């Protein structure tokens with residue numbers, strides 16, 4: 605659905621995108637994760653032809669829309685008709701109601717009156733906004749505003765949804781609701797590509813995560829694989845306490861003896877079963893055996909630090 609190859613975007617002398625390559629496949633829910641200023645919005649704006657990167661190729665739905673600073677306007681217009689986009693800093697007309705907003709937007713897409721009202725109703729019902737359809741948006745909470753923005757992005761029944769930081773500023777309930785909506789969209793057959801600087805936003809809902817740091821895509825995989833890979837690199841930290849000293853022979857783990865019967869063991873995998881055997885084979889007993897698995901947030905922060 606989206607294929608970006610070796611994209612370079614300079615703002616003056618500053619390289620915001622540094623040879624960025626990423627692929628979003630049909631049916632995926634893709635979380636585009638990176639710290640503030642990493643280049644997420646720049647990537648999205650480039651993909652939609654809203655800013656002009658100097659180098660690289662962007663293809664949408666299998667057709668090239670940009671190559672080395674030149675847009676293929678015809679293909680871009682065609683592709684954009686199939687995309688719903690929710691910008692990071694979108695403004696809404698505060699003096700309009702959700703129904704009026706969708707009606708105006710639907711008209712701009714050339715959707716006939718009856719059809720666009722039907723579509724607006726479906727969307728407002730789905731996004732829990734039907735009750736407030738005739739209230740002015742100016743009075744809405746952040747969560748409600750985000751849902752109006754999403755309704756806007758969905759008015760043309762797009763195949764591909766591109767959402768820039770859709771969950772930023774939402775409370776935990778709002779985030780959970782937004783994740784449900786994304787899941788529903790995915791079930792309805794849409795491909796979803798959304799950015800966030802918070803790992804918890806992409807957890808549970810994305811099948812693929814791409815991590816961008818300083819304009820480069822550092823990793824693109826499932827959350828589980830990213831976690832497993834990182835654990836392999838970082839190693840498992842296992843804390844062991846025995847009732848008497850034990851010896852570790854023929855193992856290549858890093859072992860720190862904290863006291864005569866307490867050990868900190870760093871191994872590339874979870875070796876608790878082997879530890880158990882070693883301790884028992886020496887007639888000792890395990891008093892405590894703990895493995896410390898870093899949280900996803902720790903993994904993400906570490907990755908950003910290491911690669912940054």
Ligand SMILES: Nc1ncnc2c1ncn2[C@@H]1O[C@H](COP(=O)(O)OP(=O)(O)OP(=O)(O)O)[C@@H](O)[C@H]1O
Pocket residue numbers: 615618620638639640641642643644645646647769801
């Ligand atoms: N118009 C611009 N002129 C100059 N520098 C820019 C411009 N837009 C963005 N930048 C810089 O490019 C880098 C990437 O910005 P971008 O907005 O793409 O990051 P982001 O990952 O979306 O972060 P955030 O979530 O904070 O918006 C940042 O260092 C930013 O300051």
